[in-house]
Amino acid sequence: MDSPTVLRRRLGSELRRLRERTGRQAKSVADELGFSATKISRIESGQTTLKESDVRAMLELYGVSDPAELHQFVSLTRRSTQRGWWHDYGDTLPDWFQTYVGLEADASRIRSYESELVPGLFQTAGYAREVFRTFWPEQKDERMIERRVKLRMQRQELIRGPEPLTVHAVLSEAVLRRVVGGADVMTEQVNELIKAAQQPNITVQVLSFNAGAHPAMGTNFRILSFSEVPGEIAFCESVTSSLYIEKEPDIARHEYVFDHITSLAMTPAESASWMQQLATEGYGP
Template sequence: MPPRRYPTVRQKRLGAELRRLREAAGLSGEQAAEILECSKGKISRIETGMSGIRAAELKALLQAYDVDDSELVEALTEMAREGRRRNWWNQYESVLPPGFADLAELEAKALSLHSWETVLVPGLLQTPDYMRVLFRRGRIEPPEDEVEAHVRGRMHRQHVMHGGDATPDLWFVLYEAVLHARFGGLGVMREQLLHLTRMAQHDHVTLQVLPYTTDSHRGVNGPFGIVGMPDTGMDVVRAETALSSLYVQDHAQVAAYKLMFDQLRAVALGPGPSLKLIRDVAEGLRV
């Protein structure tokens, strides 16, 4: 199987788990290569996520590593299958950045999506016009077809909001500044805020606002999202930086982000008062 241009988050996680299990078994990369009768370089590419691994190869390694946890074996096997499977986001690989595939893949498998936002409406809750404003301002005079590709990709991501029984639990905490921004003018922002109120009516969506008047809070270091995965211990945090997204998978760090999110929603307005605030701000934007 040829190396990929870049590994997705789940592919990197699979590789990292295989490396951890190999080291726990006291085996070197050379010894793992002997098990598969391959080069050490292939083991390195598997463990960095740059090459996939076939089911028979995975089974051989896990047996050699004395892995008998059936849930872990199934989780790793499913990750390996995903690495070989084409999904809807693959059609956007040539026009959207690598991080798009990472996020779409995680969301498609998630049991829960929890998000803290400080400036922008979360992508899953954005209207197309709001998206266009953001994408056009992201670069100097981007081609219109590129902008529309970004919009289509994000709209496709939003299908996770309507997945029936497979729909994840969605919980958003927004800093009040998100409501008072003027991206695209009064009309675009008013429709965006009204869209928030409509989305919040869904049983699987919880929306809270952290008001300006809150004395102090734990979200001062920027927005982040927590993706709760069905595989035990496989949750991922997506932290926003100035130029990209950072994916955190270390168990202790993920636990720290979960505690931070719990503290944020504890001091935010409840869902009812939050919706009233959003409606009040939207009413003030009438044109």
């Protein structure tokens, strides 16, 4: 079942297509409907929940009168307002990350580069618990920490099952060298990565320090692809916010960088061997 986030993107994409077909600029549509230009932008990019009345007004302006087409848009609008399963954890998630979890839930493929942190889809409970305690040191309620861990573990169901998400992750060597939660937690985490990489839908590569300079230095990013929604999204996360990138030239640049670092990184087989050696040697003093 499509997530509400992806349904909003699909609906926004269709509304943008209709607007462009009529030759209207976003600002003129906003003026005619009494909307702000920002509202039109957020609707077309799927960043806001749509009201049925707003959608009907836009469709009327664009000359859509066929009952079947109108019904399709109204149905899509209603489905896009439904709550995703992750909303039960809304008290643990900032609003900007709820959007990402919704996109992730309906992605067909994710390509990611991480310079400091094991991707959430591969984290063990022990590793995730330590990350949350570090990110929110002011949070003294262990129940909240455990809810965040439970959500992270539930997200990992995406990489299992009959139609699992395809993930290609490139990890800087620093991700696996940095001791998070102690030696036992890290050894368990590395072994979990080795196990995950054995799944046919998962590719893990380690970018060695010896690879030298590369075009992804100083950043982390994920490129999300969807089977039923056109276009891709690059996601970049900071301490208090995130950036969603959809312009084709910007996506192409992220894809170029990803392809470049995959060519510099160890092969998947070499990466598995390297991680196995790291786990065997352990994280002693």
